[in-house]
Amino acid sequence: MSATESNPAPSSTPASLSIGELSERTGVPTSALRYYDELGLVRPAAREAGRRRYATSAVRDVSVILFFREIGFSLAEIGRFLGGERQGRREMIDHKLVELAERQHRIEVARAALDHGRQCPASDPLKCSRFWLIIEGRQRGLPLEESHARVH
Template identity: 45%
Template sequence: MSERLTIGELASRTGVATSALRYWEEFGLLPAPARVAGQRRYPPSAVGLVGVVLALRDIGFTLREIKAFIASRSPAGDDWRELYQRKLTELDQRIAHAQTARAVIAHGLDCRHEDILECPRFAGGVAALLAGSSLEEAHEEAHSH
């Protein structure tokens, strides 16, 4: 039988707090480990699994999405690709939104008005948002005049 890791050893090897590891186990991201005298004993492969969780979290997956990703991995399945495609679409939308937000801020900094609230373009953008426009639409509308 290969060496088993205590939760403290797993935490030390991965940089993840023991409380987070317990939560991930409870949430279903990590399989319930064997117990020796009541203590959790993880297989060495748990280090890699924690690494997968960290990598997916860092690229924007929620814990719920990571759980679905882990569950979707089967020798015959391609379900993980659908999860990746959805996340890619979401990230593209977030990037587009962030680029618009950056443009709005840059235009605000370039505004000739002492107080941004006195700027007609800013007021037009706010009015467009209140009318139900997206930030992108409101920004475009405010700068099309």
């Protein structure tokens, strides 16, 4: 008699996954999956003996969450996006595009400042007069970009 014959399969339907199986298929830790459940993002289809059982479609649902996280959405935003109406989704996309453009701009300014620090003739950024002029501009309330632009 084989091991499978002596130990019958669990009573769960083959179309459901344990939280561990969902974790394995998606690469998402079980603690995160529990948190997604708490937030209402990915709910178990059923519970057996107090344990979460997920529909196989939960793999796709978790993949959607991972995609949105990767492109910059918070879990709260993902919840609103998935639960929202079509028009609201378009507005969220427009808002996220503006947010990403602003973030990209800040990154470009930071890169320029760091590049200057690396190539500065003073050899030490803390001894660079431009560095201190940028800091003084920030102390006066200028945005980093403006403070940096005034010095260069």
